[in-house]
Amino acid sequence: QVQLQESGPGLVKPSQTLSLTCSVSGGSISSGNYFWNWIRHRPGRGLEWIGYIHYTGTTYQNRSLKSRLNLSVDTSQNSFSLRLSSVTAADTAVYYCARIPVGDSGEYFFDSWGQGTLVTVSS
Amino acid sequence: DIVMTQSPDSLAVSLGERATISCKSSQSIFFTPNSKNYLAWYQQKPGQAPKLLIYWASTRASGVPDRFSGSGSGTDFTLTISSLQAEDVAVYHCQQYFTSPYNFGPGTKVDIK
Numbered sequence: 001q002v003q004l005q006e007s008g009p010g011l012v013k014p015s016q017t018l019s020l021t022c023s024v025s026g027g028s029i030s031s032g033n034y035f036w037n038w039i040r041h042r043p044g045r046g047l048e049w050i051g052y053i054h055y056t057g058t059t060y061q062n063r064s065l066k067s068r069l070n071l072s073v074d075t076s077q078n079s080f081s082l083r084l085s086s087v088t089a090a091d092t093a094v095y096y097c098a099r100i101p102v103g104d105s106g107e108y109f110f111d112s113w114g115q116g117t118l119v120t121v122s123s
Numbered sequence: 124d125i126v127m128t129q130s131p132d133s134l135a136v137s138l139g140e141r142a143t144i145s146c147k148s149s150q151s152i153f154f155t156p157n158s159k160n161y162l163a164w165y166q167q168k169p170g171q172a173p174k175l176l177i178y179w180a181s182t183r184a185s186g187v188p189d190r191f192s193g194s195g196s197g198t199d200f201t202l203t204i205s206s207l208q209a210e211d212v213a214v215y216h217c218q219q220y221f222t223s224p225y226n227f228g229p230g231t232k233v234d235i236k
Contacts, residue, residue, distance in 0.1 A: 045229070046127070046216065046226075046227045046228055046229040046230060047173070047216055047218070047227040047230075048226075048227070049223075049224055049225045049226070049227070060223065062223070062224040063224070064224070096172055096173075105157055105159060106154075106161070106220065106221075107178065107179075107220065108161075108220035108223075108225050109163035109175060109178045109218065109220050110163075110165075110173070110175060110218075111175050111184070112175075113172040113173055113174070114172060115171070115172050116172050
């Protein structure tokens with residue numbers, strides 16, 4: 001059974017870059033059968049999809065964040081990463097990594113999730 | 124963008140009673156060529172990550188008890204817990220995957236009365 005685990009700093013200063021990595025175990029990120037996602041949950045708001053990456057490097061991002069967002073994948077480490085630049089307090093959230101199964105019908109639902117990691121943006 | 128709303132914000136139900144949560148999308152998420160509604164439901168227990176409960180509006184994910192059911196089509200959807208158990212205390216989120224961005228509803232908190 002696949003497991004996802006987020007890691008990265010819990011505190012980031014305003015205007016700096018937030019960097020997180022999701023390590024995948026119990027399955028290969030290179031299997032090609034999945035899109036690998038980032039989702040966040042800001043205080044008092046609903047969950048927000050950030051974007052996904054395929055092991056080939058293909059990405060698709062929420063346009064609300066696209067200008068600040070960089071997604072990458074490291075198949076040798078079986079992991080993928082998020083970098084969000086120029087952060088403000090509004091980027092304070094629990095960040096989750098999650099998996100979408102690749103299918104023929106556009107089934108973009110999230111069938112496995114990491115536990116989440118809280119990132120606070122504060123000086 | 125498709126906006127998802129849920130009601131109520133929270134509800135308290137007695138053990139063994141039915142819980143019903145509504146989710147509405149700002150435009151239809153029914154795809155006529157394959158007759159599918161692009162809607163998922165998730166359960167998030169306190170301190171845990173969300174867990175997929177239902178997809179295609181009414182298909183239960185693997186291992187999900189049959190007391191959970193999803194229904195609806197087009198813009199109006201319902202998640203029903205037929206007989207609430209103590210372990211069902213959680214926040215329930217709906218999500219549309221008809222088009223990007225794949226937006227979620229604000230969540231509905233379910234507690235025991």
